[in-house]
Amino acid sequence: DAMVIQNPRYQVTQFGKPVTLSCSQTLNHNVMYWYQQKSSQAPKLLFHYYDKDFNNEADTPDNFQSRRPNTSFCFLDIRSPGLGDAAMYLCATKGLNGNQPQHFGDGTRLSIL
Amino acid sequence: GDSVTQMEGPVTLSEEAFLTINCTYTATGYPSLFWYVQYPGEGLQLLLKATKADDKGSNKGFEATYRKETTSFHLEKGSVQVSDSAVYFCALSENGNNRLAFGKGNQVVVIP
Numbered sequence: 001d002a003m004v005i006q007n008p009r010y011q012v013t014q015f016g017k018p019v020t021l022s023c024s025q026t027l028n029h030n031v032m033y034w035y036q037q038k039s040s041q042a043p044k045l046l047f048h049y050y051d052k053d054f055n056n057e058a059d060t061p062d063n064f065q066s067r068r069p070n071t072s073f074c075f076l077d078i079r080s081p082g083l084g085d086a087a088m089y090l091c092a093t094k095g096l097n098g099n100q101p102q103h104f105g106d107g108t109r110l111s112i113l
Numbered sequence: 114g115d116s117v118t119q120m121e122g123p124v125t126l127s128e129e130a131f132l133t134i135n136c137t138y139t140a141t142g143y144p145s146l147f148w149y150v151q152y153p154g155e156g157l158q159l160l161l162k163a164t165k166a167d168d169k170g171s172n173k174g175f176e177a178t179y180r181k182e183t184t185s186f187h188l189e190k191g192s193v194q195v196s197d198s199a200v201y202f203c204a205l206s207e208n209g210n211n212r213l214a215f216g217k218g219n220q221v222v223v224i225p
Binding site: 004006031040041042043045048050055090092094099101102103104105106107109 | 145147149154155156157158159162164202206208211212213216218220
């Protein structure tokens with residue numbers, strides 16, 4: 001049973017048109033992450049939430065925003081997608097124990113027309 | 114800062130061959146170490162982990178031993194199958210740190 005669920009699996013949007021990707025979890029984990037992964041590369045952390053505390057990575061463009069309305073859900077908003085934002089976007093969760101691994105969803109493949 | 118280095122380039126081998134993917138790390142403290150696997154079009158799945166020196170993680174025939182003296186966590190499998198074709202990422206997390214440091218990943222292609 002999927003524990004970190006991302007919707008949709010594939011998303012197509014137009015250049016400059018705002019888009020929202022969603023992630024939900026059934027693990028009740030405190031930490032939720034958003035990563036961007038481009039072809040043949042490792043995932044790149046965009047930001048993460050520790051409960052309601054938002055932690056932005058220093059090199060994450062302002063074009064990327066996030067919301068976490070409750071423990072279970074987290075959203076990635078791309079305000080004005082450019083061609084360079086086409087990528088796989090991965091959501092992950094983690095419990096509080098420092099030794100615990102991150103659990104990943106299957107990702108959303110974003111295409112920009 | 115923390116970093117993970119994986120051997121360069123894809124790995125192509127025949128079915129039933131022995132697989133080794135090298136991983137070395139740099140960390141200031143005592144990290145937890147992970148191997149993740151990514152099948153085409155999917156997210157990352159935890160393959161195995163080790164949380165302290167000399168621990169051996171194992172799963173689905175894969176093994177890796179946390180070697181503090183050589184700061185390594187090499188992944189091995191004795192007899193690979195076509196279904197093992199995927200990208201493998203080595204990663205570390207410092208205790209108390211919520212971030213993962215990833216290696217660049219290795220594409221493994223198993224030929225029948």
